[in-house]
Amino acid sequence: MSRVLVVGLGYVGLPLAVRAAEAGHSVIGVDTDVAKVASLNGGHSPVEDVSDIRLLGVLARGSFRSARARENRGARYVALDFDVGVVAVPTPLRDGEPDLRALEAATTLVGQHLLPGRLVVIESTTYPGTTERLMGAILEKESGLRVGTDFWLGYSPERIDPGNRVHTLVNTPKVISATTPEGLRAVRTFYDSIVDTTVSVSSPATAEFTKVFENVFSQVNIALVNELATVAHEIGVNIWEVIDAATTKPHGFLRHTPGPGVGGHCLPVDPAYLSWLVRTELGRGLRLSDTAQEINDAMPAYVAERAAGLLEPTGLAGARVLVLGVAYKKGTGDLRETPARPLVAALRAGGAAVDVSDPHVTDWESWIRSTGTGVIDGEEVVPGIDQYDLAIVCTDHDEFDYRKISRQARRVLDCRNRIAPGPRVCAL
Numbered sequence: 001m002s003r004v005l006v007v008g009l010g011y012v013g014l015p016l017a018v019r020a021a022e023a024g025h026s027v028i029g030v031d032t033d034v035a036k037v038a039s040l041n042g043g044h045s046p047v048e049d050v051s052d053i054r055l056l057g058v059l060a061r062g063s064f065r066s067a068r069a070r071e072n073r074g075a076r077y078v079a080l081d082f083d084v085g086v087v088a089v090p091t092p093l094r095d096g097e098p099d100l101r102a103l104e105a106a107t108t109l110v111g112q113h114l115l116p117g118r119l120v121v122i123e124s125t126t127y128p129g130t131t132e133r134l135m136g137a138i139l140e141k142e143s144g145l146r147v148g149t150d151f152w153l154g155y156s157p158e159r160i161d162p163g164n165r166v167h168t169l170v171n172t173p174k175v176i177s178a179t180t181p182e183g184l185r186a187v188r189t190f191y192d193s194i195v196d197t198t199v200s201v202s203s204p205a206t207a208e209f210t211k212v213f214e215n216v217f218s219q220v221n222i223a224l225v226n227e228l229a230t231v232a233h234e235i236g237v238n239i240w241e242v243i244d245a246a247t248t249k250p251h252g253f254l255r256h257t258p259g260p261g262v263g264g265h266c267l268p269v270d271p272a273y274l275s276w277l278v279r280t281e282l283g284r285g286l287r288l289s290d291t292a293q294e295i296n297d298a299m300p301a302y303v304a305e306r307a308a309g310l311l312e313p314t315g316l317a318g319a320r321v322l323v324l325g326v327a328y329k330k331g332t333g334d335l336r337e338t339p340a341r342p343l344v345a346a347l348r349a350g351g352a353a354v355d356v357s358d359p360h361v362t363d364w365e366s367w368i369r370s371t372g373t374g375v376i377d378g379e380e381v382v383p384g385i386d387q388y389d390l391a392i393v394c395t396d397h398d399e400f401d402y403r404k405i406s407r408q409a410r411r412v413l414d415c416r417n418r419i420a421p422g423p424r425v426c427a428l
């Protein structure tokens with residue numbers, strides 16, 4: 001049993017913290033979001049992958065608690081004594097470039113509490129070299145200790161797929177690394193206690209590269225199928241039938257499907273970390289990835305264009321459009337970088353009045369403020385769906401009753417192939 005510190009209690013940090021607590025570790029999680037800390041200590045989980053019941057279980061057993069982390073340097077807000085410190089804070093973009101401020105602040109906090117013999121693992125996604133070069137230096141400076149001799153430093157990328165009930169934190173193999181063989185043993189001992197399988201690689205830079213490679217792989221393949229979907233539509237072929245047929249090939253083909261664009265914290269962001277590194281350190285572009293980004297970014301506007309086509313002769317001007325599902329992926333209420341946002345903007349720019357509905361989204365305030373759309377409650381079918389000129393299935397949550405939608409809506413543009421195409425239903 002170890003004393004585990006998890007810094008950042010979001011989609012990555014919270015499931016890890018709760019799982020570690022369930023596995024017998026004594027876990028303290030810290031976060032700068034005071035409201036989140038209060039909610040967690042009250043037994044309310046904001047993350048789908050951690051139920052309130054599981055959270056209440058580890059709180060009741062005393063194996064997990066959370067506390068506020070101060071953003072400002074220097075202040076020791078809570079007594080943090082740990083054997084393993086894990087950092088899982090956001091790594092967003094700022095003006096298109098990696099923004100490591102949260103990662104640096106969180107690593108600083110860990111460094112201030114670091115004692116000899118401890119292990120620090122970075123889980124945030126970032127470009128190769130960050131852990132060893134940048135975070136190692138911060139930890140050494142803050143603690144006065146030497147990495148690899150006084151304490152161990154590792155990197156283990158998270159592969160969590162929020163909302164996925166099949167591939168979970170526990171049964172998804174976890175790539176692990178450290179700056180030294182002794183460090184790697186410590187990392188392996190920790191992760192072997194919480195996941196089924198660990199996969200060791202030779203350095204943190206290799207593990208960091210593995211994570212961004214996985215994301216670039218998805219980004220490029222999604223862009224490929226998105227571009228082919230536009231081509232298929234123009235030449236009168238159903239791309240979904242093509243994909244189904246291609247998927248029967250038992251080797252060398254991996255199914256990807258088109259959609260209204262990519263969202264979330266990972267795919268629109270992480271490849272840009274690698275692209276930035278290649279640009280700044282190697283002086284060239286990451287061509288396939290950069291082009292893929294462009295193609296995926298253009299999808300919301302393409303969907304709006306297709307919507308306008310379905311509403312001819314008047315097009316979008318004056319039309320009432322309902323967007324079903326605005327979270328970036330099904331089964332979650334996560335609005336980060338969701339393509340629904342630029343889609344709605346494009347529809348409104350064309351003159352449509354847009355309402356949205358999403359049974360998973362709970363925090364509508366900033367959405368309404370920034371998009372100007374109406375939000376309609378509705379589970380299986382949005383009441384009054386027949387009053388809209390067009391319903392667009394943007395995110396295909398299972399809660400929607402697609403059979404009823406296809407019967408009641410006047411016209412449907414289905415970006416996810418959930419409804420059989422027909423006179424009133426058109427697939428992307």
Ligand SMILES: NC(=O)c1ccc[n+]([C@@H]2O[C@H](COP(=O)([O-])OP(=O)(O)OC[C@H]3O[C@@H](n4cnc5c(N)ncnc54)[C@H](O)[C@@H]3O)[C@@H](O)[C@H]2O)c1
Pocket residue numbers: 007008009010011012013030031032033036069071088089090091102103105106123124125126157158159160161162265266
């Ligand atoms: N969400 C995913 O599906 C996913 C999957 C794999 C990897 N990742 C990566 O994991 C990292 C975390 O992503 P996430 O989705 O969990 O983000 P998140 O926004 O859900 O959670 C991050 C948490 O960190 C907190 N935080 C921010 N700065 C902090 C600081 N200085 N000290 C303490 N807490 C701080 C935030 O308040 C938030 O609660 C990112 O690098 C992301 O790219 C995310």
